[in-house]
Each structure stands twice: as structure tokens, then as C-alpha cells.
Amino acid sequence: MQLIASDIDGTILGHNGKISQRTVAAFQSALTAGIEVVFVTGRPPRWLDPLRDQVGHIGTVICSNGALVYDLAREEVLSTKCLSIADVLAARAAIKAVVPSAAFAAETIEGLFIEPGFLTETAPEALKAIEPKFLSESLQQERGVLKLLAKTSEGSSDEFLARVRPAAAQWVDATHSAPDIALLEMSKVGVNKAATLSEFAAARGIGAAGVVAFGDMPNDVEMLAWAGRGYAMASGHEAALAVTDLVAPGIDEDGVAQVIERLLVGQ
Incomplete structure (x- = not known):
């Protein structure tokens, strides 16, 4: 395990707007162990406050389902993959x-x-x-x-x-x-969480085999299928559960934290 990639909403962030302390601690333990952590979300940069305020994350975030890569520490857009106006209107x-x-x-x-x-x-x-x-x-x-x-x-x-x-x-x-x-x-066309995450990982010398990913919805499907270990949340959408044999306990059970804790013991 060289890199952990996690969705936010429905995966670590509940409907109450909270990320559990156990989950925060699991990410911190991974970072301490030298494992890269990146969040991969459908959210735009202006909606990243839960990462700053609750996780303390100030690194890279892959936003807008892979269309934008953002440096949270510098509040800076690193790259974009945009639709043309013509394609939007068509x-x-x-x-x-x-x-x-x-x-x-x-x-x-x-x-x-x-x-x-x-x-x-x-x-x-x-x-x-x-x-x-x-x-x-x-x-x-x-x-x-x-x-x-x-x-x-x-x-x-x-x-x-x-x-x-x-x-x-x-x-x-x-x-x-x-x-x-x-x-x-x-x-x-061709832009999704997996496409941008694979580029992010490759730039750090990490292949799919070294990536553990978590997600719960159809916009996570490509990422879960690409990662060496893609965990669908038990509380997630059937489309996410269908693309992987690996299932994390639901968000209400701190499923992401449970898996990270277990994998760290086996490092």
C-alpha cells in the first residue's frame, strides 16, 4: 500500500457533515507510515472545508470527478480537463x-x-x-x-x-x-476519477497495484475498478458494489478506518 485514495461524501463524510475521529486518526496513521493520501471527489474546490477543518488535509485534492486537481495548501488549481462550450451546449x-x-x-x-x-x-x-x-x-x-x-x-x-x-x-x-x-x-469524454488518479499516482512512481481506493457511488466506479484494491462501501450504490469484490463496512461503522487500520497492521 503506497497510496490511499478516498471519496468524501457517503464514504467518510456522513449526512450530518461529520467525519469520525476514528477515520481522521486512520488517515493520520497512514501518513505517519509514509503512505500518500489523496481525496478524490465530485466536489469543487470551494466545498473542501470538511477536509481542512476535520481531517487537517492540506495536500492535493482531485476535484470535480477528475476534471480539476487542486493544491489545498496554496489554494491553487494545478490542472484542469475542461469541456468545450460547444460540447456543453450540444x-x-x-x-x-x-x-x-x-x-x-x-x-x-x-x-x-x-x-x-x-x-x-x-x-x-x-x-x-x-x-x-x-x-x-x-x-x-x-x-x-x-x-x-x-x-x-x-x-x-x-x-x-x-x-x-x-x-x-x-x-x-x-x-x-x-x-x-x-x-x-x-x-x-474520458475524464473520470480513475483517469486523473492514475496520472497523479504515476507521477509519484506508483502503479495501480500500490493504490487502495474507497468509494460508494457510480462516479467512483472507474476508480474502484482501476485501483489494485478498490473498496466499495457496504452502504454504497449497487453500481459501486458490482465492480469490486472488496467491500468496506458502511460509513456508519467507520468502514474506511477499519480497512486502513487492518492494512497498516499488515504492512
Whole structure:
């Protein structure tokens, strides 16, 4: 075990917004043992406070499902893999054709751009402060689009993904990580957590065999399949559980900590 790569939401961060002390201690023990730790998340850099405040992590974070690599200590973007505006708008049109109720937003290097109808009444106040505009109006060529987001009130995320993925596959790779709402996350074709993590590891002389990864949702599937030891959370989505024979106890049982503790004993 040379590198630990962990998802955040649903893997180490619960619905209460807390990361357990046992999990924090397990990561610290791994670092003390000389093992690299990197977090690989769908979150953008502005939503990394749990890592700073609870884990004390100030290293690299792979954000936006692999579309952006961020140095948390220097608050600096290290690299990006962005969608073109043309591909964003083409994917939007294709999705709208098969799911007319879909509403859209775009996560960019500068921030979030929201179309009318994307937000609900329960959305955070910070998001409600964003003026809704259609992406064809708000996106400019100099803005790097990290993720195209699509949401509908019809059905589940799995059902939404099954309709959208074939329709938009020419322009984007689609996945999801939202268990309770039909919200899809779409990146540049070929961009996912595994693709960027493999580059990060290779730059440190680490191959897949030396990587232990943890995740719980469809946006973790490629990472779990690529890592030498990819652990799906027992509390996770069936798609994550389907790609690996390794299962960590659920998040409520500090599953990531349990596995790290066990692996450190066997080092």
C-alpha cells in the first residue's frame, strides 16, 4: 500500500457533515507510515472545508470527478480537463430532446452558472444569490467548464442516467453521485476519477497495484475498478458494489478506518 485514495461524501463524510475521529486518526496513521493520501471527489474546490477543518488535509485534492486537481495548501488549481462550450451546449440539447423537463447548470473554474428552473426552494442561500441565465448566454469561451449538471424531478438518478448516457455520449461522460435527487454530473469524454488518479499516482512512481481506493457511488466506479484494491462501501450504490469484490463496512461503522487500520497492521 503506497497510496490511499478516498471519496468524501457517503464514504467518510456522513449526512450530518461529520467525519469520525476514528477515520481522521486512520488517515493520520497512514501518513505517519509514509503512505500518500489523496481525496478524490465530485466536489469543487470551494466545498473542501470538511477536509481542512476535520481531517487537517492540506495536500492535493482531485476535484470535480477528475476534471480539476487542486493544491489545498496554496489554494491553487494545478490542472484542469475542461469541456468545450460547444460540447456543453450540444450535450444540453441532446438531453433536452430525451428529457424535456431537464434543467441545467455548469460548474466552471470561476464558479457555478445556473439556468432557470435548476434550483429548488430548499437550495442553499448562496446558490439562490446566483442570477439564473441560460448557459448559451452565461458561458463564455474563456470559461473552462468542469462539469455540466442536469436535474429532473422525474424518476431516480439511475433512470435519468439510463436515458441521458446514450443520448449525450458523443459529447460528455455522464455519471451521478446524488442518492436522493435525479442529478447527473457530466465531464469531458474520458475524464473520470480513475483517469486523473492514475496520472497523479504515476507521477509519484506508483502503479495501480500500490493504490487502495474507497468509494460508494457510480462516479467512483472507474476508480474502484482501476485501483489494485478498490473498496466499495457496504452502504454504497449497487453500481459501486458490482465492480469490486472488496467491500468496506458502511460509513456508519467507520468502514474506511477499519480497512486502513487492518492494512497498516499488515504492512
